[in-house]
Amino acid sequence: DQQVKQNSPSLSVQEGRISILNCDYTNSMFDYFLWYKKYPAEGPTFLISISSIKDKNEDGRFTVFLNKSAKHLSLHIVPSQPGDSAVYFCAASEVSGANSKLTFGKGITLSVRP
Amino acid sequence: DTAVSQTPKYLVTQMGNDKSIKCEQNLGHDTMYWYKQDSKKFLKIMFSYNNKELIINETVPNRFSPKSPDKAHLNLHINSLELGDSAVYFCASRDLAGGQGTDTQYFGPGTRLTVL
Structure with missing residues (x-):
């Protein structure tokens, strides 16, 4: 029972263009969402997050959009770099405090072509 | 000045053996976790500890026993x-x-365990 779904396993974009990575969730109790980036043989690195009280959060080239009614969020990277x-x-997480835990999607492999 | 470190990075062992993985964080955080990433690439939580106290145990077999000697360390014995x-x-x-909105977790580099 996947509560966080990343249905596209991979995405390839040209350097300088926009990358849009999508994520859907089924648990309406989720109230905090995060994106992590992972290189081979390394641990996930925190990238950007958004609380359910917002619909957009921006940090440099990275923007996360949240559509609560559609239970959908997306990560935009502009411009994309190799x-x-x-x-x-x-x-995503649904509980704050000591019992908080993250539920992860399966991941999307992004390739940025020079 | 690694924030979350794990040892060893690779572990190859035979079926039936007992092994341990160590984790240390120097971020001053009070909550630590163990996750497993299986062959299907899903990252799934196994345990969490807060100030040396077990908080989350996601129905992991009791062959897995986490131990937290202090809040900077969380070891996993299998x-x-x-x-x-x-x-x-x-x-x-x-x-x-950190309160509301600080569900951000910081990860170590991972330990690849291979059981032969």
Whole structure:
């Protein structure tokens, strides 16, 4: 029972163009969402997050959009760079405090072509 | 100045053996986690500890026993290793005292366990 879904396993974009990575969730109790980036043989690195009280959060080239009614979020990377090539995980949590835990999607492999 | 470190990075062992993976964080966080990334690439939580106290146990077999000697360390001991235990295990930490909106967890580099 996947509560966080990243249905596209991979995405390839040209350097300088926009990368749009999508994520859907089924648990309406999720109230905090995060994106992690992972290079091979390394741990996931936090990229950007958004609370359910917002619909957009921006940090430099990275913007996350949240559509609560559609239970959908997306990560936009503009402009895309070859160093952005990695696996991107969407994650969500529903509880704050000590019992908080992250539920991850399967990840999307982004390739940025020079 | 690694924030979350794990040892060893690679671990190859035979079925039936007992092994341990160590995790340390120097971020001053009070909550630590163990995740398993299986062959299907899903990252799934196994345990969480807050100030040395077990908080989350996601129905992991009792062959897996986490131990937290202090809030900067969370080790994972696995008894009677099975083929299905082969995976990458990630440690993570979080600053629970940061309050609402600080569910951000910081991950270690992972330990690739191969059971032969």
